[in-house]
Amino acid sequence: TRERAQAEQASGVGGTKGTKETLLSSAKKIAESDQTVFKSAERTQANDRIAADRANELKRHTERVGEILESIKDIADRSGLLALNASLEGLRAGEAGKGFTLVAGEMRRLAENVKDAVGNIKELLSDIRESALSSVMAIEEGTRLSDRTTESALKITLITQQQQSGTEQVTQSMEELSHLIN
Numbered sequence: 001t002r003e004r005a006q007a008e009q010a011s012g013v014g015g016t017k018g019t020k021e022t023l024l025s026s027a028k029k030i031a032e033s034d035q036t037v038f039k040s041a042e043r044t045q046a047n048d049r050i051a052a053d054r055a056n057e058l059k060r061h062t063e064r065v066g067e068i069l070e071s072i073k074d075i076a077d078r079s080g081l082l083a084l085n086a087s088l089e090g091l092r093a094g095e096a097g098k099g100f101t102l103v104a105g106e107m108r109r110l111a112e113n114v115k116d117a118v119g120n121i122k123e124l125l126s127d128i129r130e131s132a133l134s135s136v137m138a139i140e141e142g143t144r145l146s147d148r149t150t151e152s153a154l155k156i157t158l159i160t161q162q163q164q165s166g167t168e169q170v171t172q173s174m175e176e177l178s179h180l181i182n
Contacts, residue, residue: 024171027164033162038153045150048143055136064131069125073118080111 083104090101 021171024164024167027160027167031157031160031164034156035151038150038157041146041150041153043145045143048139048146051138052143055132055139058132059129059136062125062132066122066125067123069118073115076111076114076118080108080115083108083111133169 086104087101087108090097090099090104093100
């Protein structure tokens with residue numbers, strides 16, 4: 001009966017050995033998959049940071065364009081005022097200033113057209129700023145998500161490594177037990 005009990009134990013150990021080998025193989029596959037996920041999460045995180053930097057650059061550029069447009073508008077305002085003054089001077093000069101009055105009128109219309117164009121560009125710039133802000137917000141959310149994914153993948157990696165180590169220890173213990181029984 002003792003021999004029979006040893007045979008049953010050896011059989012049980014043998015069956016457990018197959019199960020633990022399957023478990024060890026699964027742990028290795030999980031670890032490999034986790035490494036792929038972790039590396040992808042890190043790449044996503046890096047890409048999100050680059051996109052955020054580019055969106056912030058776009059924001060700075062639109063602010064600079066806004067400043068330039070304000071300068072152009074100021075120049076157009078002053079040009080319009082100068083043209084008005086020149087037109088008044090042309091009227092005072094009478095017949096001799098008629099040509100000058102016509103040129104001054106054209107300059108004033110040109111200044112008004114520039115101011116209108118600046119207004120249109122400012123509207124477009126405002127739309128660009130809103131789009132850039134929306135992009136920045138979406139990128140920041142993506143960055144937060146990739147940060148959490150990377151953190152989770154790292155935790156899974158550590159847990160998988162612990163599981164693999166534990167499975168290897170069980171495997172070694174089962175092999176030692178198998179040798180003791182036989």
